[in-house]
C-alpha cells in the first residue's frame with residue numbers, strides 16, 4: 001500500500017513582525033502534495049477492487065487534475081480528464097500541472113463528461129476540484145494531526161487559516177476540528193463559498209468563518225500585489241508558497257491580523273507544480289527574477 005509521510009510537520013515562522021505556525025502539507029509527498037493528497041487520501045487507502053478508471057473534469061491547469069494523475073498512476077488506473085477547451089499556448093508548450101499530468105498518462109479530452117462515464121462500471125467519477133464527501137476521510141485525519149500538535153505544544157486555543165477554492169477542505173476541517181477555522185474565497189465570492197459549504201453541510205454552525213479582501217481578485221489572473229506578497233513571503237520565510245491561492249490567503253490574513261487572539265496555524269496546501277506555469281507568466285508580466293534562479 002502507498003504511504004504518505006504523515007503527520008506533516010509544523011514550522012514556526014516570522015512574517016512582517018508576526019509569528020505563525022505553518023502546517024507543511026506541501027511536504028506530504030514528492031508527487032502527491034498538499035490539499036489534494038488529503039482530499040484523495042481515501043482513494044489511496046481503500047481497496048476499490050472494481051475500479052479501472054478515474055474520470056474527472058475542470059480546468060486544464062488545475063492542481064486537482066495533476067493530483068488525480070498521480071493517484072491514477074499509483075493505483076494503476078486509467079485517467080480521463082474532460083476540459084472545455086485546451087488553450088493553444090498550452091498544447092504547443094505543455095508545462096506545469098498540464099505537462100506533468102500528461103507525463104503520468106492522463107488522457108485529456110475536450111467536451112462534457114459523457115453520461116455513461118458519470119457512473120459507469122469500474123469508473124470512479126471525481127467532481128471538479130474533488131468536491132465531495134470522500135474528502136472527509138483525509139480531512140478528519142488532518143484535524144486529528146492539528147489537535148495532536150496543539151496538545152503537544154501546550155497551546156490552549158489555536159486558530160486555523162487556509163485559503164479556499166471549492167471550500168471542501170475548510171468545511172471538513174471545521175467540522176472535525178475543535179479549533180476555529182478561518183478562510184477566504186479565491187475562486188468565487190463570499191456568496192459562492194457559502195453555497196459550496198451548504199452543499200456539503202446544512203448546519204451552518206459547522207461552517208468556517210469567511211474573511212474578505214478589500215479588492216476583488218479574479219482567480220488565475222495576475223496581480224502585482226499578490227506577486228509581491230508571494231515574493232515577500234519567500235524572502236522572509238524561505239518557504240515557497242503556491243501562486244493561485246496562498247498570496248490572497250496571506251493578504252487577507254495580514255489585513256485581519258488584529259481579530260485573531262489565539263496563535264495562528266496556516267495550512268500550506270501544496271500545489272507547487274502549478275508554480276512552474278504561473279511563475280513564467282508573472283516574470284513575463286513584471287519582468288522580475290525569481291529566487292529559484
Ligand SMILES: *Cc1c(COP(=O)(O)O)cnc(C)c1O
Pocket residue numbers: 034035036063064129163164165166167168169170242245246269270271
Ligand atoms: C485545491 C487547492 C485549494 C483549494 O481547496 P478547496 O478544498 O477546493 O477549497 C487551495 N490551495 C491549493 C494549493 C490547492 O491545490
